[in-house]
Amino acid sequence: LANEVEKTMQNAPQGATTHAISLLLGHPDPTTLLTPEFTEAMQNVASSPQALTALQYGSEQGNRALLDYLIGKISAEQSIALRHDQMMIVAGSTHAVDMIARLYTQPGDTVLVESPTYADALHIFRDHGVELCGVPMDKQGVCVDEMASLLSRLQHDSRLPKLFYTIPTFHNPTGITLIESRRQQIVELARRYGFMIVEDDVYRHLAFEQEVPSSFFALAGNVPVMQIGSFSKTLAPGLRLGWLVAPSEAIARFVGCGTTQMGGGASPLSAQIVAEYCRVGAWDRHVESLRRLYQMRRDTMLDALQRYMPPSVKWTQPNGGFFLWLTLPEPMQASVVKQIALAHGVIVGAGGGYFSNAADGSHNLRLTYSFAPPDQIEKAVEILAGVLNDLS
Amino acid sequence: LANEVEKTMQNAPQGATTHAISLLLGHPDPTTLLTPEFTEAMQNVASSPQALTALQYGSEQGNRALLDYLIGKISAEQSIALRHDQMMIVAGSTHAVDMIARLYTQPGDTVLVESPTYADALHIFRDHGVELCGVPMDKQGVCVDEMASLLSRLQHDSRLPKLFYTIPTFHNPTGITLIESRRQQIVELARRYGFMIVEDDVYRHLAFEQEVPSSFFALAGNVPVMQIGSFSKTLAPGLRLGWLVAPSEAIARFVGCGTTQMGGGASPLSAQIVAEYCRVGAWDRHVESLRRLYQMRRDTMLDALQRYMPPSVKWTQPNGGFFLWLTLPEPMQASVVKQIALAHGVIVGAGGGYFSNAADGSHNLRLTYSFAPPDQIEKAVEILAGVLNDLS
Numbered sequence: 100l101a102n103e104v105e106k107t108m109q110n111a112p113q114g115a116t117t118h119a120i121s122l123l124l125g126h127p128d129p130t131t132l133l134t135p136e137f138t139e140a141m142q143n144v145a146s147s148p149q150a151l152t153a154l155q156y157g158s159e160q161g162n163r164a165l166l167d168y169l170i171g172k173i174s175a176e177q178s179i180a181l182r183h184d185q186m187m188i189v190a191g192s193t194h195a196v197d198m199i200a201r202l203y204t205q206p207g208d209t210v211l212v213e214s215p216t217y218a219d220a221l222h223i224f225r226d227h228g229v230e231l232c233g234v235p236m237d238k239q240g241v242c243v244d245e246m247a248s249l250l251s252r253l254q255h256d257s258r259l260p261k262l263f264y265t266i267p268t269f270h271n272p273t274g275i276t277l278i279e280s281r282r283q284q285i286v287e288l289a290r291r292y293g294f295m296i297v298e299d300d301v302y303r304h305l306a307f308e309q310e311v312p313s314s315f316f317a318l319a320g321n322v323p324v325m326q327i328g329s330f331s332k333t334l335a336p337g338l339r340l341g342w343l344v345a346p347s348e349a350i351a352r353f354v355g356c357g358t359t360q361m362g363g364g365a366s367p368l369s370a371q372i373v374a375e376y377c378r379v380g381a382w383d384r385h386v387e388s389l390r391r392l393y394q395m396r397r398d399t400m401l402d403a404l405q406r407y408m409p410p411s412v413k414w415t416q417p418n419g420g421f422f423l424w425l426t427l428p429e430p431m432q433a434s435v436v437k438q439i440a441l442a443h444g445v446i447v448g449a450g451g452g453y454f455s456n457a458a459d460g461s462h463n464l465r466l467t468y469s470f471a472p473p474d475q476i477e478k479a480v481e482i483l484a485g486v487l488n489d490l491s
Numbered sequence: 492l493a494n495e496v497e498k499t500m501q502n503a504p505q506g507a508t509t510h511a512i513s514l515l516l517g518h519p520d521p522t523t524l525l526t527p528e529f530t531e532a533m534q535n536v537a538s539s540p541q542a543l544t545a546l547q548y549g550s551e552q553g554n555r556a557l558l559d560y561l562i563g564k565i566s567a568e569q570s571i572a573l574r575h576d577q578m579m580i581v582a583g584s585t586h587a588v589d590m591i592a593r594l595y596t597q598p599g600d601t602v603l604v605e606s607p608t609y610a611d612a613l614h615i616f617r618d619h620g621v622e623l624c625g626v627p628m629d630k631q632g633v634c635v636d637e638m639a640s641l642l643s644r645l646q647h648d649s650r651l652p653k654l655f656y657t658i659p660t661f662h663n664p665t666g667i668t669l670i671e672s673r674r675q676q677i678v679e680l681a682r683r684y685g686f687m688i689v690e691d692d693v694y695r696h697l698a699f700e701q702e703v704p705s706s707f708f709a710l711a712g713n714v715p716v717m718q719i720g721s722f723s724k725t726l727a728p729g730l731r732l733g734w735l736v737a738p739s740e741a742i743a744r745f746v747g748c749g750t751t752q753m754g755g756g757a758s759p760l761s762a763q764i765v766a767e768y769c770r771v772g773a774w775d776r777h778v779e780s781l782r783r784l785y786q787m788r789r790d791t792m793l794d795a796l797q798r799y800m801p802p803s804v805k806w807t808q809p810n811g812g813f814f815l816w817l818t819l820p821e822p823m824q825a826s827v828v829k830q831i832a833l834a835h836g837v838i839v840g841a842g843g844g845y846f847s848n849a850a851d852g853s854h855n856l857r858l859t860y861s862f863a864p865p866d867q868i869e870k871a872v873e874i875l876a877g878v879l880n881d882l883s
Contacts, residue, residue: 127547132542133542133543133546138538142538154728154729191754201593205620219749222752227593331548335546337548356614360614361588363729367731368760
């Protein structure tokens, strides 16, 4: 969404954005990115013969030590028995989404998405020429009844979807988590209508209060699910490193595709550093500290919203992840609010960009609590509330 | 091509491949990958505040210091005046080829390629559903007369190509360099028939003896050329790092596309390490030593071919890069030679995989001289010659 930031900046009154507080970007807190343990892992790799392997073309499936570590960890966390042929290392969730779109869709195919969903994923699917079809959400995630009706209509029009792209856990942009009973119902719809589920689960490790529901991958039985994980939200985006869990036939197809054959496995140098970092238990400790950090940020934002917002404004109550979602009263246009907030030094995401049909987001804002420090979050919410009070 | 290696291994007689010499993979010499200067650059980044930037989402166009360095170097080397908006950092040539195919072709479009060409690039184009159309080569590169006739036929069939993918300098798999006068003629064909030139120039820096011809980018004037460069052949493939030079409109499109917006700039951590490595002049010195190293390897292979091969076998005389190309007498099938050579402990690439029409390569082998040490190269050529003598 950096293009959006840039456009926003260009349209801003001069001087307004110099000290603007960003509640826009879905970035991790920049102060968490470089820990002593990470520096040590990097230095260990730099000065050891491991670097020789990490600097050559990598094994297509990805760094073996990292795969072994992740298979053990994810199998335990999700109560599944992952086999080695069901996972590969990817260069971030971007790589996975793009590869899935490239190899499992054709231009003109239908892809179901949540409404709203991750703006940049919409962008990737559009680059591949697919038709996006949004399914409404409520506080418990995707509305399954509406999904069933939509699928029935699509079947009637011979436009059944190839896949359903979902962020079921600590959803981007709303922070909502899809309840487990609905996950089971969606698996049944996938079985009935023959579509794959792409489970973008990059926030799963950032749970604040409770157990997260079972993953689609764990619930799906023989319904094909591709589950995407990433080190971008829980370690460092600059590594370009994540993983993809999928049926072995799909992994074989990804490993055998042109880009993997040409470039080898994803990000071999980063993967070796992270394998070393994970080996000593550093990632587990880091994720634990991030959970506490982002929970405090979320509390700061919720407290400020409670204190300052006019009663006509509603928001979600995320139990993990980076975001919450504001719903403005009908007359207020998110795009107008965004511009006025910017003039007052606060950058927020207008809802339209997160919908396959932009008009559906006219009255929504996404607020990120992961990036700005607590005092800035509180100040930004107070300013935004002032703007909304003035408009009320 | 690792899949090909694996298949080859599976079909081999037991024990034959345990100590097999690989003349197959287009990898750099593994002993050159980890220099003291590279270790130092990595350690400098690990222990400095630079790492903080390198670990966040990177600027979409890529690491600024590395871009500045490459713009200066490439402008000087190719006698062009590159602007900042004409280049971006990519995650290796793979990323560039895939992004070009994704954004500049539709399934069913025609793409011209050299015949033969880089097997994995064919694979990427096929993954995007394009129709590949090969142009024959001789010792001076692509045959322009045949290209002109082909274009005329394609125009008649309303199948004019979107782009011409070429490896003009130290070509993969043949080692041939396209002469400059033909480059100019091809630019005129591109102007006349309205196709883009994709110049995969990853071997340009590995010139052994003489000046290389002007690049397509330098010759093209207002004809759109996308030129791909890479650190994979001259530093380390595991970095997943290269660059793309293109018209500013194309760079803006790549920077603004879904994958770049979602993942940020390519390989931020690798890019910061390499920017540090290049800043102190280490890459220039390394490339100079690689030129001498690979020239000696090429000489070793040419000497051995001269000494051992039956007179009916012909080969190219590369002036740079990693490969040379054998042409077998008509009755000998490359696929048969490959299997017998493997049984004798030598792995070579059969020609078919390098052609859009595999049958065109029935009598060719690709030999790599970059990967195996000199004594192994000589031994492998002697063994291969023995196989061919037995078959003669």
